[in-house]
Amino acid sequence: MAQPQTVEEQVRGILAEQAMLDLDDVTTESTLEDLGLDSLGLVEVIFAIEETFDVQVPFNANEPDKSEFDISSVQKIVDGVQSLIDAKT
Amino acid sequence: MRRVVITGAGSINALGASASETMKAMREGRCGIGELEFPNVDRLSIRIGGQVRDYDEAAFFNRQQVALYDRFTQFAMLSAREAVQQSGLTFSGDLAAHSGVVLGTAAGGMNTWEDNYRAVYEEGKNRVHPFVVPKLMNNAAASHISMEYNLKGPSFTVSTACSSSNHAMGQAFHMIRSGACTAMITGGSESMLTFGGIKAWEGLRVMSKDACRPFSGNRNGMVQGEGAGVFVFEDYDHARARGADILAEVSGFAMTSDAADIVMPSQQGAGRAIAGALKDARMSPEEVGYINAHGTGTAANDKTECAAVANVFGAHADSLMMSSTKSMHGHCIGGTGAVELLACIMALRDGVIAPTIGYEEPDPECALDVVPNEAREVAVTGALSNAFAFGGLNAVLALRKV
Incomplete structure (x- = not known):
């Protein structure tokens, strides 16, 4: 049986699928810009994260920089998802 | 080419139940946006909107009409009544043959879709009201206006999302300017402040949770409203000949x-x-x-x-x-x-x-x-x-x- 995926692996997987890249090309240092994700792609990523982890991501596309959810790098997104998961329990 | 003027206006929206009430509210800078009220609103993250409040359909329409008029059709009918009354026109003979209706709507009978989906999916019912189709169709409002006022020329509905009304009024304008029509009832109507309607918009992440602040540095998104605006567009010479009160010219x-x-x-x-x-x-x-x-x-x-x-x-x-x-x-x-x-x-x-x-x-x-x-x-x-x-x-x- 395969090992259950970590949060990081799952988030990278979501981003890779949305950006149509290989998983290896999505590193924790990558930014959304590096991955070529536009605002519409980002909204789909947020949706996939919410569905995958059963969390509510606080994010408004009108003010992405002011959002409580940091999207400045893949690592920040992983950290943000982890804290949303932790907050559930 | 003929000139085209507006000789009647009607509306219902969060600011008022008529064109004059709406303009008064605009003049006063009043805000019609507030807490949304409908079933399951607690399951939404966006809970504000410009809703038409204290609205009782039974005060305006009889039982048979309510069975056929979705909320968006009701808004259009009320607005059309006001506009046609103001214009002073009655449609018969040649004028009726050369007058029609072009309305805009993005979602049409959204409330009807929603209510009946609830009935069959949520409540498990296996039967819906026989008029669901004529009630929800996007052209329902245009058709009922043509029936109510005996408008026998070209009538149709335009659906281009947030531009629907302007596209519709543009078509009405063209038809009078070209000489194809003498008068047109035109504008648009929308009523998608429903659980499903807001849920769908929520997903785009472009909605504000607190207020609509256009052009302000701290704006944070749109807020949905509902309502209708309906106008009588008329050939300028025809309007002048009958001494009509002209509100403005569509140029x-x-x-x-x-x-x-x-x-x-x-x-x-x-x-x-x-x-x-x-x-x-x-x-x-x-x-x-x-x-x-x-x-x-x-x-x-x-x-x-x-x-x-x-x-x-x-x-x-x-x-x-x-x-x-x-x-x-x-x-x-x-x-x-x-x-x-x-x-x-x-x-x-x-x-x-x-x-x-x-x-x-x-x-x-x-x-x-x-x-x-x-x-x-x-x-x-x-x-x-x-x-x-x-x-x-x-x-x-x-x-x-x-």
Whole structure:
């Protein structure tokens, strides 16, 4: 049986699928810009994260920089998802 | 080519149950946006909207009509009644044969879809009311208006998301200008403040949770509204011959497509529509004193729209006034251009410029005179009404004082 995926692996997987890249090309240092994700792609990523982890991501596309959810790098997104998961329990 | 004038106006929306109440609220800078009230609203993260409140359909329509009229049709019928009454027209014979209805709506009978999906999916019912189809169809409102007023010429519904009303009124304008029709009932209606309607919009992450603040530096998204605006457009000579009270002249119209992105607006597409409307109206940029902006309060629309206006008008952009009344009635989607046309009529006929309320801080990317927070008394002779839809479909009307 395969090992259950970590949060990081799952988030990278979501981003890779949305950006149509290989998983290896999505590193924790990558930014959304590096991955070529536009605002519409980002909204789909947020949706996939919410569905995958059963969390509510606080994010408004009108003010992405002011959002409580940091999207400045893949690592920040992983950290943000982890804290949303932790907050559930 | 014939000239086209407006001889009747009607509306119902969060600001009031008539065109005059709506204009009064716009003049006072009143906000019609508040807490939404409908089933399951607690499951939404967006809970505000410009809802038509204290509305009792039984006060206006009998049981058979209620069975056939979705809320969006009811709004259209009430608005049409007001507009036709004001125009003083009765339709028979040749006039009836040369008059029709063009209405805009994005979602049509959304409440009917929702109620009946609930019945069959949630409640497990296996039977729905026999009139579900004629009640939910997008052309229901246009058809009922044609039936009510004996309008036997061309009638149809236009659906171009947030530009639906402007596209519809543009078609009505063309049909009178070309000589094909004498009078047209036109405008638009929308009622998608339902659990499903808001849930769908929520997903886009462009909605504000607290207020619609177009052009303000701290704006954080759009707020949905609902309602209708319906007008009587009429051949100028016909209106003059019968001594009708003329509210304003529709002088020009232009449509463009961005051909670019399904949700992001384009400065070029918007700018070409604005310039096209001026050209069609033979209106110089300097003649425009007021623009009713699309002004949704999203980051993307407002800066794109300001850039388009600045580019088309050049130095005159700093002299004209541009406001977004969505700050007061919310974004009425397919009905919004029609509700907003009232602000243009008020500017041209009464010399009162509706404000952009909720304006709190300047945005260097929206550095135009957006008439912040308070209405202004200024006589203007030319006005534009902008609408830029998802899907990149733009429609701009040009109007003149008569």
